[in-house]
Amino acid sequence: MTLVKVYVTYKKSILDPQGEAVKKAVHGMGFNDVQDIRMGKYFEITVDGDSPTVKEDIEKICDDLLANPNMETYRYEFVQSEEV
């Protein structure tokens, strides 16, 4: 069993309206030390077995489904785990 953590974020050049809204709310709470907030999506994908193509599979899933390559970028990490 393999756990893959995928992080999808807007590219740096793309305005992140949700992050801006959260930042305004945080400033409204009085936390003016907060300079910037960017919001993204986070996926925990559990993959069965030890498929030799798991890396390619994850990249294909990210490219075709989880991230919009025009506006978003992603990174992923593998977490081998018995308990998952």
Next chain:
Amino acid sequence: MTLVKVYVTYKKSILDPQGEAVKKAVHGMGFNDVQDIRMGKYFEITVDGDSPTVKEDIEKICDDLLANPNMETYRYEFVQSEEV
């Protein structure tokens, strides 16, 4: 400058309908090795300066704004960085 990465996910006991939908789509793409997908939110928070209360501030922001404590749980990590 401190970068804080916050991950908000549904509690294990809570059904994650977005994750279920993504899983179905992934299976539809033919990746049947994928056993489970859970979806969450990801925040990159840039905090100015070295406030001694930054840990408390982040927890307050998470509790009151970013996560719904009834259904969601969160974790965070600090990334000290010059380049941020």
